[in-house]
Amino acid sequence: MGVIKDTEANLPLTETTFYILLSLANEPRHGYKIMKDVNELSENRILFSTGTLYGALRRLLQKGWIERVTGEQSEQLNDERNRKFYALTHLGKQVLNAEVHRLRKLVQLAGLRQSEILP
Amino acid sequence: MTHLSSILSTLYGWMVRCYPGSIQTEFGEEMRAVYREASVDASISSSWDLLGVFLKELWDWPAALLGGYHEALSRSSNPSSEGYGAVIISGDTILGRVKDMISQELSFANDKRQVSITALPPLILGLGIMLSALIRTDVWYRLPIWQLYLSAGVVLLSGGIVGLGGLIASVKRLPDWGLTWVGSAFMGVTLFVKVFVEEGVEEGWLSLAPATEVVLGLTFFLAGVALLILTAKRGWTHAGLFTIAVACTMGLSLFQSLTAAPFNRDDIALFAGPLGLIFGLLIYIYIRQSSVVRIMIIAGVGFVNSAVALIATSAWSSWLDNRGAPSPLLPLIVILTGLLLAGPVAGLIMRSIRRLRKPAA
Numbered sequence: 001m002g003v004i005k006d007t008e009a010n011l012p013l014t015e016t017t018f019y020i021l022l023s024l025a026n027e028p029r030h031g032y033k034i035m036k037d038v039n040e041l042s043e044n045r046i047l048f049s050t051g052t053l054y055g056a057l058r059r060l061l062q063k064g065w066i067e068r069v070t071g072e073q074s075e076q077l078n079d080e081r082n083r084k085f086y087a088l089t090h091l092g093k094q095v096l097n098a099e100v101h102r103l104r105k106l107v108q109l110a111g112l113r114q115s116e117i118l119p
Numbered sequence: 120m121t122h123l124s125s126i127l128s129t130l131y132g133w134m135v136r137c138y139p140g141s142i143q144t145e146f147g148e149e150m151r152a153v154y155r156e157a158s159v160d161a162s163i164s165s166s167w168d169l170l171g172v173f174l175k176e177l178w179d180w181p182a183a184l185l186g187g188y189h190e191a192l193s194r195s196s197n198p199s200s201e202g203y204g205a206v207i208i209s210g211d212t213i214l215g216r217v218k219d220m221i222s223q224e225l226s227f228a229n230d231k232r233q234v235s236i237t238a239l240p241p242l243i244l245g246l247g248i249m250l251s252a253l254i255r256t257d258v259w260y261r262l263p264i265w266q267l268y269l270s271a272g273v274v275l276l277s278g279g280i281v282g283l284g285g286l287i288a289s290v291k292r293l294p295d296w297g298l299t300w301v302g303s304a305f306m307g308v309t310l311f312v313k314v315f316v317e318e319g320v321e322e323g324w325l326s327l328a329p330a331t332e333v334v335l336g337l338t339f340f341l342a343g344v345a346l347l348i349l350t351a352k353r354g355w356t357h358a359g360l361f362t363i364a365v366a367c368t369m370g371l372s373l374f375q376s377l378t379a380a381p382f383n384r385d386d387i388a389l390f391a392g393p394l395g396l397i398f399g400l401l402i403y404i405y406i407r408q409s410s411v412v413r414i415m416i417i418a419g420v421g422f423v424n425s426a427v428a429l430i431a432t433s434a435w436s437s438w439l440d441n442r443g444a445p446s447p448l449l450p451l452i453v454i455l456t457g458l459l460l461a462g463p464v465a466g467l468i469m470r471s472i473r474r475l476r477k478p479a480a
Contacts, residue, residue, distance in 0.1 A: 031153040049176045050150045050157075051134075051183025058146065058190065084149055 007091075007098045010063075016056050019046060021065065021088060021096040028069045028077065028087035031057070057086065065092035124162055127173040128155065134180055139191035139475045191475050225356055227295050228407050237296045237360070238402040240281045240303035241367040245395015247277020248375045252388035259380065274375065278307050298350060298357055299402060302364030305346060309339050310372050347465050355466025356413060362462030363405065363420055366455055367398040370424040373431040373451075384434050397423060417459060424455040 013021070023029060023037040034057075035048050048056075060066040069077065069085040077085055088096065131154050135147050154176065161168040227233040254270040255262060262270075285304025288297020316335070319325025327335075343365075351358040374391040377384040398420065405416040428451040432439075439446065 031149055032156040035153065035157070047175065049179035049183070050153050051176060051179045053153070054142075054146045054150050055183050055186045058142070081152075083152065 007094045008102075010095055011099055011102055013095070013099045015046070016048075016052070017060065018096075018099060020053075020056055020060065021092055021099075024066060024086060024088045024092070025096060028073070028085040030079070030083035030085050032083075034086065060092070063091075064089055065095055121162060121166070121169075123166055124158055124169055127169065128158065131173065131176060134176065137184060138187045141191055141194070142187050188475060225295060225360075225406050233296045234403055234406045237299050237406060238399040240284065240299050240364055241371060241398035241402070242395045243277050243280055244303065244307070244368060244371050245391045245393070245398070247274050248371060248378075249389055249392030249395075250277075252378060252385040252391070255378070255385050258383045278311065281307055293349065295353075295357065295360075298360040299364035301346065302361040303368045305343065306365045306368035306372075309343070310369070312339070347461055348469075350462060351465035351469040353466075354470060355463045356410070358462030358466035358469075359413065359417060360402070360405065360462070362459055363398075363402060363417065365462075366420060366424055366459035367395075367402075369455060369458060370398070370427045371395060373427050377431060377434050381438060382434055387430060387434060394423070394427065417463060421456050421459050424459065425452050428452050428455060 019038040019041055020034060022041060023034050029037060031050070031053060035050075035053055039047050057066065061068070065088070066086050067089050069087050073087075074085065079085070128151075132151060135143065135150055138147070154172075157172050158169055161172045227237075251270045251273040254266060254273060256266070259267060281300065282304045284300035285297070288294060288300045291297060293301060312335070316325065316327060316332070320327060346361065347358065350361040371391055371394060374388045374394065376382075378388045401416050401420055401423075405413050408416070428448055432446050432448040432451065436446065
């Protein structure tokens with residue numbers, strides 16, 4: 001219960017944070033892959049510069065929502081260029097889930113009044 | 120890699136180098152690699168896309184840089200803080216950080232001979248001005264020519280000694296004892312050239328184009344800034360020593376200026392000797408004592424200089440009143456104090472920048 005409360009205290013997420021966490025949701029990715037993936041997810045609306053991307057990654061690392069992939073897991077990725085990969089932590093997954101849950105509730109709420117909003 | 124791509128990559132490399140040291144160490148190489156990948160992909164399309172990638176970086180750079188320095192500052196303020204914005208600084212921490220910031224020793228503080236040499240310039244200049252005033256037993260136009268030359272010679276000799284000391288210190292790459300010599304020599308030469316040019320133009324034996332005057336002024340200004348940066352790189356105490364000497368020399372020069380016509384106030388100029396001694400003693404104590412005392416010494420020099428400005432403007436007042444000119448007291452105090460504080464402030468700023476740019480252990 002306490003963890004959920006802590007997680008919810010961080011909501012709502014900024015759009016940048018949400019997209020980065022979403023990009024890492026199904027697999028670890030390196031910096032450039034995150035950049036391209038977010039660009040794709042946002043339908044070319046969001047294109048990070050390296051400065052913005054690494055500023056956000058630094059903050060997420062500090063919060064413990066993402067981590068650098070090291071050791072065996074890193075070897076399994078078998079990256080030729082030896083790039084650094086980032087992955088969601090357990091806490092990061094919780095935060096992302098909580099945000100998705102929050103957004104879903106918002107959409108549901110909007111759905112209930114949809115007929116009044118849209119003619 | 121195309122020529123454009125190579126130039127932009129180099130520029131990007133410089134941009135990354137502007138981030139705080141800890142960020143450079145942790146993410147610098149990675150950021151460069153990501154930028155390279157983005158550039159390679161963009162260059163496949165066109166040079167415009169390649170330029171677009173760089174311009175995007177350039178556009179976001181100031182905000183990213185600011186965020187980086189904010190983060191580095193937050194971390195150094197509270198190393199245990201994990202949250203990005205969770206910075207809590209207690210009163211003790213602030214006091215500790217201020218103490219840490221100002222604590223800096225001068226390497227030669229225990230070498231009394233070197234300390235004495237460092238404190239000499241204002242004393243030499245003060246004694247020169249005082250002796251020169253003593254030699255003039257009457258107003259200058261009633262003096263025999265030898266007395267006039269001797270009086271001027273004494274001032275020039277004292278200035279020459281300080282100038283030579285400054286030159287030697289410069290050749291020896293500015294040792295710590297030379298900071299005051301270079302400071303006094305620099306201010307002395309600046310004021311000498313200013314008076315020389317003004318007199319020359321007024322008397323008609325010198326003609327300077329306005330552009331030349333601007334270039335001359337700019338040269339001295341830039342030289343002063345260069346010396347300030349050079350000394351500030353060593354720390355605030357060193358830069359403080361340099362600017363104390365600059366401010367003291369300017370203060371002493373006010374007494375010298377009172378001896379000129381139409382003021383002819385040799386009686387006031389006699390006090391330049393004791394004033395030089397006070398400045399010398401203050402410099403001596405500044406070097407030998409702790410940082411807290413140094414701050415008090417800087418305040419002391421500022422106070423003495425303000426008193427000097429008050430005396431000088433009082434002596435000029437009737438002449439200024441006749442011309443309807445406002446009192447220059449406040450501007451003088453501001454200039455003297457600004458010169459005095461420029462060194463310590465520049466030193467502290469340099470130290471902060473160096474700390475932030477230092478790579479993380």
